Amino acid sequence: MSFKLTILGSNSAIPTVKKHPTAQLLNADERFFLIDCGEGTQIQLLKNKIKVHKINHIFISHLHGDHYFGLIGLINTMHLLGRTKELNLYAHQPLKEIIDLQFQASNTELKFPLFFHPIPTDKEKILFEDEQIVISSLMLKHSIDSSGFLFREKKSTKNILKEKIETYGITVEKIPEIKKGADFKLKDGRIIPNDELTVVAKTPHSYAFCSDTTYVATNAEKIKGVTLLYHETTFMQDLKDKAIQTGHSTTIDAATLAKQANVKQLLIGHFSSRYNNLNIVLNEAKSIFENTILATDGATFDFDLI
Amino acid sequence: MSFKLTILGSNSAIPTVKKHPTAQLLNADERFFLIDCGEGTQIQLLKNKIKVHKINHIFISHLHGDHYFGLIGLINTMHLLGRTKELNLYAHQPLKEIIDLQFQASNTELKFPLFFHPIPTDKEKILFEDEQIVISSLMLKHSIDSSGFLFREKKSTKNILKEKIETYGITVEKIPEIKKGADFKLKDGRIIPNDELTVVAKTPHSYAFCSDTTYVATNAEKIKGVTLLYHETTFMQDLKDKAIQTGHSTTIDAATLAKQANVKQLLIGHFSSRYNNLNIVLNEAKSIFENTILATDGATFDFDLI
Secondary structure, three states, X not given: OOEEEEEXXXXXXXXXXXXXXXXXXXXXXXXXXXXXXXXXXXXXXXXXXXXXXXXXXXXXXXXXXXXXXXXXXXXXXXXXXXXXXXXXXXXXXXXXXXXXXXXXXXXXXXXXXXXXXXXXXXXXXXXXXXXXXXXXXXXXXXXXOOEEEEEEEOOOOEEEOHHHHHHHOOOHHHHHHXXXXXXXXXXXXXXXXXXXXXXXXXXXXXXXEEOOOOOOOOHHHHOOOOOEEEEEOOEOHHHHHHHHHHOOOEHXXXXXXXXXXXXXXXXXXXXXXXXXXXXXXXXXXXXXXXXXXXXOOOOEEEHHHO | OOEEEEEEEOEOOOOOOOOOEOEEEEEEOOEEEEEEEOOOHHHXXXXXXXXXXXXXEEEOOEOOHHXXXXXXXXXXXXXXXXOOOOEEEEEOOHHHHHHHHHHHHOOOOOOOOEXXXXXXXXXXXXXXXXXXXXXXXXXXXXXOOEEEEEEEEOOOOEEEOHHHHHHHOOOHHHHHHHHXXXXXXXXXXXXXXXXXXXXXXXXXXXXXXXXXXXXXXXXXXHOOOOOEEEEEOOEOHHHHHHHHHHOOXXXXXXXXXXXXXXXXXXXXXXXXXXXXXHHHXXXXXXXXXXXXXXXXXXXXXXXXXX
16 A cells, blocks of 8 residues: 655745645545645645545644645635535534635535534544544644644555456455455365465554644654654754743654654654754754654655655 | 736636736835735735735725635734734625634734724725725625725825925925915015926826626726726636626626726736636737736736836
């Protein structure tokens, strides 16, 4: 299963011409999950050649504008483009009224079902689950309610070899049990052992998205060993006081969490507009956790290569 | 007085990478009036090197998203940049609740006074007036309440010659009456005739902004002889039925109004995304009103040159 993350916006609250506010797209085997949706996200999707009709699930971490002001425009565009299939929105409760009020003001009746799934603010919750992936909320600590998101591919026991399906005429119904370890019985009675039909699946990918938050030590256990951790890094360590005061993290906060959680790689973003040279920001994080990279608008990360 | 219009966005409802939704900036003698504010307007202001703190008055024509989804982000950025001076917002009543609700959700208390001036939907109204300009609403006809805006420089009777102020020691208090035609009496009793102190002022500029609307014949009288008329031109004439159905105008509608109102120049915009070659759109409008030009993102029009 392919697992790729595209950064649509990497800046903090005030956008610049080159750095947009937070938005990311996770492509999990051609299912597209949009995470946060700052102003201009629909244009960033266009620039990155991602078709909006492919997005069926949108996750909004919190209701500061740089994380959701682009949402209403994106939903409106989906409507104008004639979307009919359902859209699922996971966010804190007040967003529902904000959206409803704006469509009411424009006398718009959406042509597709928009399902609003409120994220609880007092506990973690599984927000979405299917046969391949489970997505949960994480508790963050910011100046207003803020949630992170944890995407975990399910452990697929075994992968079936495509050529064997043809060779032995394996029907679709038989595939799930073979993936779980069953042998296959041919019409003539011969038994094909499971080992001949399958390969051991690769390690499942996982992605933790920690949006606006101070350092939350208890999250280390919850995101333990994830393939990639995105963690906001609004400030460098010399502005630690400002970070605490505004409910944000520093480079050292993010890198410390990455180290404690023993993640494979740390991705930092949500940079204050004061930083022109992000390499200095990066190096400070690397001083604690070496395998750290920068989120930059338009960059795509393939989890198979992490 | 300099009078210049910059197009920040010229497209209709669905934005493209190169054409943003409606937003314009009128610079009337270094006073900056923002007209509509589609998503991404703050980035367009940055790209066009217009400082957001210079804007003190914002006019929103109607509450379809492509005309105001960028407003909340712009106001939020003004707040984050530490603005303290007042901002005046002229729009239809429901916008107030939409803004209030979003700042409430983010627990934001604006650091500056935001004065909301509701635009009446049943009559025209003077929205702003000072010694140099008067700005009124126009009644439009769209699928929801929609207003145009008419900016008229006041007829300054005469302009005083700056060098004469110094030569004769003319005090600030005396200037208004000299501009109205009075002579100036020196301390030694000599009278300096008005003709020596002033020049005849140039024709005052005027700008009519007709946002989303069908053709409204009665507006021809109201915008009679304006220097520049912006009129939406969502469709070409072959889609006249669709224009009527959606409350929009065609090239021919816009050009007909320009001709009836005897304006100096017509500026067309708000193009449907279906038109890749806007020259064809332009030519159709020109067939009725020759002095027609296209609104394109980033273009600036100097009223002294019209």
